[in-house]
Amino acid sequence: MExxxxxxxxxxxxxxxxxxxxxxxxxxxxxxxxxxxxxxxLLIFTGIPPIVAVSSGSAQMAGTAAGASxxxxxxxxxxxxMGFILLIGSWLGGVFGVYLAKVLLRAxxxxxxxxxxxxxxxxxxxxSMLIESLQAVxxxxxxxxxxxxxxxxxxxxxxxxxxxxxxQTSYPVSGVRMSALxxxxxxxxxxxxxxxxxxxxxxxxxxxxxxxLKMPTKVxxxxxxxxxxxxxxxxxxxxxGINHSVxxxxxxxxxxxxxxxxxxGARLGARLPAEKLRLILALVVVAVAAKMVVTLLIPPAHIHxxxxxxx
Amino acid sequence: MMRWLCCxxxxxxxxxxxxxxxxEPLVVVPDTGEVxxxxxxxxxxxxxxxxxxxxxxxxxxxxxxxQAAILSRETKLGPFWVEGETMKxxxxxxxxxxxxxxxxxxxxxxxxQQKYGLILEGVPVRVAPQLKARAADDWRKAFFxxxxxxxxxxxxxxxxxxxxxxxxxxxxxxxGDLQTGTYTVETLVVKSGKVVGxxxxxxxxxxxxxxxxxxxxxxxxxxxxxxxxTLLAMLLGLALNAIPYSRTR
Numbered sequence: 001m002e003x004x005x006x007x008x009x010x011x012x013x014x015x016x017x018x019x020x021x022x023x024x025x026x027x028x029x030x031x032x033x034x035x036x037x038x039x040x041x042l043l044i045f046t047g048i049p050p051i052v053a054v055s056s057g058s059a060q061m062a063g064t065a066a067g068a069s070x071x072x073x074x075x076x077x078x079x080x081x082m083g084f085i086l087l088i089g090s091w092l093g094g095v096f097g098v099y100l101a102k103v104l105l106r107a108x109x110x111x112x113x114x115x116x117x118x119x120x121x122x123x124x125x126x127x128s129m130l131i132e133s134l135q136a137v138x139x140x141x142x143x144x145x146x147x148x149x150x151x152x153x154x155x156x157x158x159x160x161x162x163x164x165x166x167x168q169t170s171y172p173v174s175g176v177r178m179s180a181l182x183x184x185x186x187x188x189x190x191x192x193x194x195x196x197x198x199x200x201x202x203x204x205x206x207x208x209x210x211x212x213l214k215m216p217t218k219v220x221x222x223x224x225x226x227x228x229x230x231x232x233x234x235x236x237x238x239x240x241g242i243n244h245s246v247x248x249x250x251x252x253x254x255x256x257x258x259x260x261x262x263x264x265g266a267r268l269g270a271r272l273p274a275e276k277l278r279l280i281l282a283l284v285v286v287a288v289a290a291k292m293v294v295t296l297l298i299p300p301a302h303i304h305x306x307x308x309x310x311x
Numbered sequence: 312m313m314r315w316l317c318c319x320x321x322x323x324x325x326x327x328x329x330x331x332x333x334x335e336p337l338v339v340v341p342d343t344g345e346v347x348x349x350x351x352x353x354x355x356x357x358x359x360x361x362x363x364x365x366x367x368x369x370x371x372x373x374x375x376x377x378q379a380a381i382l383s384r385e386t387k388l389g390p391f392w393v394e395g396e397t398m399k400x401x402x403x404x405x406x407x408x409x410x411x412x413x414x415x416x417x418x419x420x421x422x423x424q425q426k427y428g429l430i431l432e433g434v435p436v437r438v439a440p441q442l443k444a445r446a447a448d449d450w451r452k453a454f455f456x457x458x459x460x461x462x463x464x465x466x467x468x469x470x471x472x473x474x475x476x477x478x479x480x481x482x483x484x485x486x487g488d489l490q491t492g493t494y495t496v497e498t499l500v501v502k503s504g505k506v507v508g509x510x511x512x513x514x515x516x517x518x519x520x521x522x523x524x525x526x527x528x529x530x531x532x533x534x535x536x537x538x539x540x541t542l543l544a545m546l547l548g549l550a551l552n553a554i555p556y557s558r559t560r
Contacts, residue, residue, distance in 0.1 A: 002353035002487070006522040007529055010488035011353040047488075063544035067552030111394040233541050240537025244529050248540050249350075255544060259551040296391040304453040306461075307381050308405075 007247035008052045014253055016046065021060065021257020028068050028225070028258065029265025030272075030280060036061055036199035036232075037122070037288055039254070048250070049307060055239035055246045058232045060254035061200050065229035068262050069222070077222030079173035079215070082183055086227040089187020090194065090201070091234065097195025104196075114197055119292050121193075125207050126285030132211075133279035159212055174215040174223075182213060187227065194235060200228040203285055210278065217274040338362050339371075339498040339510045346485070347519035354487040357514060358480055359496050365476030367508075368411065368418045368501040370429060373483055375406030375463075376492030382454055400454045403436040405490035407458075409466040410481050412473060418501050427499060427506060431455060431464045462486065491516050 002011045020042050024035030036057055043053035072078055104110040165179035186208055190201030202224050209220040240246040269277060339361035346355055359371055379401045386395030409415060415429050424430050432455040438447040458464040463486070473479045483496075493515050500508030518526050528536045 002351065004348055004350055004352040004487070004522060006518060006526045009490075059541055059544045062541055063548030065548070066545040067548035070549050070552050112388075115393065229545070233545060236541040236544070237534070237537040240529065240540065241534040244533050246529070246537060246540060248525060248529075251540070251544055252547070255548055256551070259548065262552065296393070298392070300385045300392055302457075302460075303385050304457060305383055305385075306400075306454070306457045308378055 003249065003253070005048075005052075005247045005250050007056075007245065008048045008250060010047060012046060012048070012250070017250065017253045018257035021064075021254035022261035022264075024060075024254070025064055025068075025258030025261025025263075026265040027261075027281075027284060028064050029071075029262035029267075030269045030277065035064075035202075035258075037118070037197075037203055038284075040199070041288075043250075048247075049245075051239075051243055051245045052247050052250070055236065055243060056248075056250040056254070058239060059236040059246050059248075059251035060258065061232040062229060062236050063251065063255040064258040064262060065200070065225050065232060067259060068266065069225045069229050071262075071266055072222030072225055075218075075222070076173070077218050078226045079171055079219050079223045080226070081169075082171050082174060082215070083223045083226040085180055085183040086187035086190070086205070086223070087230050089184040089189075090191035090227060090231050091187075093188035093191025093193075094195050094231065094234070095191075096188070097192035100192065101195055115292065115296065117193070117197060119289060119296065121204060122285050122289035122292070125204065126282055126289050128211075129207055129278055129282035130286055133275055133282050136275035137279055159214070162212070171215075174213075174219050176214055178213065186213075190227075191231070194231055200232050202228055203281070206281065217277060221269070221277075339496065339512050341496055341512055341514045344514050346489070346514060346516040348489065348491070348516065348522055349520050350522060352487065352489075352522075354489070355485050357483045357485060359483060359498065359512070360478075360480050361498060361510070362478050363500050363508065365473065367476075368413055369471055369473070369479060369481075370412075370415060370419070370427075370499040370501060371410040371471065371481045371483075372427070372429065372495075372497040372499070373406070373408040373410070374495045374497070375404045376490050376494070377402060378405035378490050380454065382450060382457070384453070398442075398450050399439040400450070401437045401439060403434050403454070403458075405463065405492075406486075406494075407431060407434060407464045408483060410470045410483065411466070411468045412471050414468050415466060418504065419506070420504055423504065423506060427497075431459065431466060434464075485516075489516050491518060 001014045003014045004011045020039060023042075024039045027035045027038065039057045039060065040050075040053050043057065044050050048056075069078065101110060104113050162178050162182040165181045167180040168177060169180055170177040186205065190205050193199060193201050193204060205224045205227065206220055209215045209224065210217055215223070236246055272280075339359055342358040342360060346357065363369070379399055380403075381397060382400055383397040384395045385392050387393075409429060409431065411418065415424060419427075419429065421430075425433060428434070432452070434455075436451055436454060438450050441447075442450070455464065470483070471479055471481045493513055496512045496514070498510045498512075499506045517523070
């Protein structure tokens, strides 16, 4: 069943795009990541121009995050105080990221920097989470304390540093107390990534909130989605305004697919223990990082590649 | 059905019209003046119907509107393959199909092929930024290789059917990601290694219906379009999740 996309200017198979949406929605409902790191490569692989894939993916994530945020809000899983501070940080970081992207583009290094950022960040976070989750799942007797392993040890260093910062305040929904600068800086770092990598940043935000800020996993998922909703919405509007690259039909098909996936994910997420949720996220992150490393190492079948300009 | 009916009518009209050698030995008409891209568009077939005074060979050249392309080359950085140089290729048609009744190289000498632009890799294409001749040639070769591999440039000596050395139909299969604009159908009659008749016809490809409306809105009122659509996407995501939720309560 083919459908012509006016902005991507090509026909796509609706069933395939619905399936992509469902996969991303499932992850979104299950572990609170927007799935930008997954949907963008999938769409590009289908032949959709990269800028249209990134932009329409943002619009889809805004739609999916709106629905998923609503469900989490009804379950009391959103820490609004934390969410707003993260949001301010991510918008500030986003503006800085846009300028950084401009500098890198001028130097002709934008594409390569993005790929290496993906590999290093996904690889480090994924492997750290995988080790911790495997320990928690397969050795439930031993407490999965942060001091027991390397990633959390680095987390504890960061926590100590955050504890010394000014503007200490408490976050009752999360049951933690820390400086407002902690989530502000985290949000800013995620904002930079959103501008550079075209992702919502959930895959970075979620582990940091769990391991460094020590927030309960379910509140992390809800709060991450809340922040994601407004970050991706802002990116979607800017991409449409500046680059004319949001394809409404593509985004709508993805949203319909993702709604189904989100429900399944949220339902399964409510039944699964937190450490298994973390294990699933870790496996997805490691798989994507591994795929990117393999792509970088294997000589390409064709040394040249071509794309047409989106008008 | 309608398309075949049109073809039959065209055929009948052409039968009555007897081309004279002295004036115009060739009449060619595409079976449509306009290809409309609608929501279910996944490529289409345009037929060029014509008459000639045979026996002769035919070459039909279908040329799409110009389209700039970005070409990039992977290079090795340590153990990694990363994106290296990037060039903009300008001035070449988005699509170039050559149809003939026999392989073009066997019916026309290279000079005639060159004169009428019948060599796929002979299309003039500018490389930006400007490079030395040899380096630019490498990029051009890569460009043509990719165009042929992706099916936008090709030669086909089976698509023209000739009836009684006089009437002919060419089936031109157009892809789904067709560039909008004017397409030119140039038909050449070839005898004894020389072009003895020439006809040029055109048809246009344009977005139609909701596809056109969306494209115009996204380009003419981009900020308003972006804001409203993002809001719609958020409301849709919310509604699709909220309605079933309220039912289950």
